[in-house]
Structure formats: structure tokens, C-alpha cells
Amino acid sequence: MTSEVQQQVDEYLDRLRENLRGLQADDIREIVEELRSHILDKAAAGGQATAAGVAAALSALGSPERLASEYVTDSLLAQAEVSRTPWRIFDALFRWASLSVAGFVVLLGSMVGYFLGAVFTLCAVLKPFHPHTAGLWLIPDPANDLQISLRLGFEGPPMGGREVLGWWIVPIGLVAGCLMVIVTTSFCSWCVRQYRRSHLLPRG
């Protein structure tokens, strides 16, 4: 094989490797070596690998970016399915969101869920430091309605507002915050599982 042909193969595989980032190092090595072996076998059908043979083999594989995305997306979603760590799930959801509207909706939902979980927990944690202002408040609004608001206590007490839970915000906030995170995580894993079930077959 000439050095020019070799260079062509290396360039393709480098681009592939670059786009496989996020997978385990061993998996990346294995994928790259398998495809190198495929390209060499295909290009050398019946003899020496030629530049034309390599070019044909590479074009049959499609762009390295697209090929890598087939590997990475499924692997990330597979991780998210079994993972209980929010950042792993986020990583997978971001990729899924870039592929479909359903993924985007689930990503938005998970953001709301994790945000609420964080605010409840934070409110409970901050209550001892801002005993008179942190907590769950009912605040009258101009339309004579009542607004429910979680306050972290960095500002003064809201005008005309009434604190609802008092010190109960500490246990309730902690439990509600943790529940929000657990429920959001389970919901996302469930969505990912459903998505993978329906897309176990390769995309077109």
C-alpha cells in the first residue's frame, strides 16, 4: 500500500476517533481498528489495496462524523439508561435533544425537574441562615390572587406575604428536593429506555 493511500485511511480514522470522544478508550481503539481492518480488506479485494479501492471503501462507510454519531449516541443512551448520576443523563439527553424533538422535550423536562429539586433543597439548607426570610411564601399579587413563592432569603420578606411552612420547610424541602431529583432521574431513564427500544434498529 502506498503512503498516499495509507494517509487517506489514517485521515479518515483520525476524524472518526476525534468524533468518538466520550466513549471508553478501549472501545474507541476497538472500533477504529475494526474499521481499519474493514477498509484494508475491502480496498484490497483480490490483491493490493489501491487508491481507488480505498476511496470506494471510505465512501461506502459514509462520513466519519455520521458513523461516529451512530456509535456514540447509542452508547451514551445505554449509559443513561442504567445510570443514576444526573450529569451522565444530561450528557445523553443533550445528544438525544440534538437528534429529535422528543429528546428536546425530555431535556427541558429534566431541567425543570432538577431545577425545582435544587431550589427546594437550597431553601431547606438556607433556612437556618435566613430564618425570617427563607421559606415558602404566599404573596398577594395585584390581581388579588395569591402567589406561591419559594424564597431563599437573600432579599427582605416579601410585601404583605405570609410564610406558610415555617421551620417545616427544612424537612419538607429536603425530602421534596431529593424526591424531585430521584423522580426526574427515573423519568429520564424511562424515556431513554423507551426511545432505545423503539430505535434499537439503526436509523436510516
Add this chain to the structure above:
Amino acid sequence: MIISGQESAEKWEVQLRKGCLELAILAVLWGGKLYGLEILRRLESDSDLIVSEGTVYPLLSRLKALGLLKSEWVESDQGHPRKYYALTSVGRERATTMAAIWTRFSSSMGKLLAPLGKEK
């Protein structure tokens, strides 16, 4: 947008072929271990499936991650090693189940579709 009958029939056919790919790969490996290019060539020659290489390799890795296939590297006389795939016991079981479903389904569809052919 109105999709013509011909166009939607083609789309349906693409989905149908794709749906069969997983079973086809398991079936191709029934006789023993093969490497990627051999699997592709068997699929092309023995089935009516139009398979893109960029689809089959990620699918092989997915089937391996699911525990249906196992793999090993074997040195070749071409000077580079090749990755061979074989069915695991779970894979054999899955292939048998899928084949049974396929046979049952295609025979009942065959009965249902029989009058359509006669009318022509």
C-alpha cells in the same frame, strides 16, 4: 404535504427491511463466527436487504453490548487482525425466538394476502 402512493410504499419497504436487519445478522452468524466484511457480503448475497456498511458496524457493536454477540480478534494472512463475531447462548436463544415469530407472522400474513395476488 401529500406523499404519493409509490413514495410511501417505498418508505414502508425501507422500514420493513431495516426491521429485519437484526434478525438477518443473527441468522448469518448461526453457522459460526464471521468478521464484519464477511457478514456484509453474506447479507448482500443471501438476503434481499440493502445494507449500508455505516449501519452494520454500529449495529454489530450494539448487539455485542446487548450480550447477543461476542467478539475476538484473529490474525489474518493479509497482515492485519480481524474482529470475528459469534452468537452467545443468549444470542442463539434470541435468534430462535425471533425466527419462530417471523415464521408464524409471515405464514399468517401469507394467508391474509393470498387473495390479493389472485385478483391480478
